[in-house]
Amino acid sequence: MAIERRALREQVRDELLTRMRTGAVTPGEGINEVQLAAEIGVSRTPLREALIALETEGQIESESGKGFRFAALSAREFEELAPVISALEGLAIELSPPAKMQKLAARLAKLAAEFDSEVAAHSMIMTRDDEWHGVMLSACPNQRLLSLIATVRQSFHRYESLLVPNEAVMGRVAAEHAAIARCLEDGDIPGAKDALQANWVNGAKRILMQASSTYLTA
Amino acid sequence: MAIERRALREQVRDELLTRMRTGAVTPGEGINEVQLAAEIGVSRTPLREALIALETEGQIESESGKGFRFAALSAREFEELAPVISALEGLAIELSPPAKMQKLAARLAKLAAEFDSEVAAHSMIMTRDDEWHGVMLSACPNQRLLSLIATVRQSFHRYESLLVPNEAVMGRVAAEHAAIARCLEDGDIPGAKDALQANWVNGAKRILMQASSTYLTA
DNA sequence: GCTTGCGGTTTTGTATTCAGTATTCCTAGT
DNA sequence: ACTAGGAATACTGAATACAAAACCGCAAGC
Structure with missing residues (x-):
């Protein structure tokens, strides 16, 4: 060791x-x-x-x-983070060698499927989500981009952890993972990017609607 | 004050x-x-x-x-920064209210034109470039995105300052600014994004070719 | 009654000190 | 001569000490 x-x-x-x-x-x-x-x-x-x-x-x-x-949590910043993450992760997919990406797709699909069935505690969801994205990003050669993504994801997770009910996260994550994995298996990068974006942005909106706004300032 | x-x-x-x-x-x-x-x-x-x-x-x-x-300067990181910046700035344009953007376009075109004619010292170019991008991004409401852009631009500028001959920067900046301003005047956001991306990525490549590699490690 | 100035207290911002770790250089042994 | 070992040195990482600034409460004046 x-x-x-x-x-x-x-x-x-x-x-x-x-x-x-x-x-x-x-x-x-x-x-x-x-x-x-x-x-x-x-x-x-x-x-x-x-x-x-x-x-x-x-x-x-x-x-x-x-x-x-x-840092205070604001609905505004939460909504700001979604497009940034999706743009960055989309770029990461785009920059990954397509061949490698397609190889990963199978693993991603499998992970996504496992996810559904598992009765996951809140923290477990986050862990799994991180793991999944880790795999998805593992083919991206752009280190600087990866480090940026990590930072922004941290911020986003904080919002999810604090103001989002488990089921909602489950929903977002499951749908997102499955859809993206499907696109990647087909080698459909633009499709994957669209799926990413749609899930992040819509997910954020949906989450905000049902958010227990105890924490939110604006 | x-x-x-x-x-x-x-x-x-x-x-x-x-x-x-x-x-x-x-x-x-x-x-x-x-x-x-x-x-x-x-x-x-x-x-x-x-x-x-x-x-x-x-x-x-x-x-x-x-x-x-x-931090050491590496050709690799330099190339990594370009797509990140262009993606982020492209997103910023996309998120800016089109109406405001079109208003800014005139100012941007004017600034771009002035730029050409001015015999600019190295530091002056950077200042003007920053100013121009500041105007371009001034309509973007996403604070978090803006702050990210600022950080990444800092890193990029370091490379430009140290290993790029004046004329090359001039070239990149002038072409980029003019093209983007044109697109924005037409309300052609996708075009502007393309112009951004092309300029950043090609610019980076071109710069690397002629870079006095005194500083570069890899 | 409300504001405002002052004294004391708390808390931050910066400097300094202490301890632990890496590096260098010298010596001794092969 | 060259390498291994070890002491001396230098520098970082963390703790503590000090100074300056912000907060709080109270009382005096408008």
């Missing part, structure tokens, strides 16, 4: 992300650095470093002198 | 960016924190915070224990 030594700031970053996704913190909430650092069990320095990293990713906001706060 | 008070880390970040763009540092070069901090005139803390922010933007790399280094 390759022993791994991760910087503290990375671990803190992950901890913060899970807290944000599990609802352990309320969106928009201000951050008291000493208190939070104590809670996590590190000093302020690595905490601040994690906060700064998350800030440039758009997950945390800050104001000079006022400190950091967890 | 609204008095502005920016955090030190922000100012350091800008300073680092200009150093990277003006070639004051060589790509891939390791960073000595104490030395660089002294040079800039701040302590290590805000410097590190700036470095971390730039790292999540992809402009700086780090390895645990080894510290930070300025």
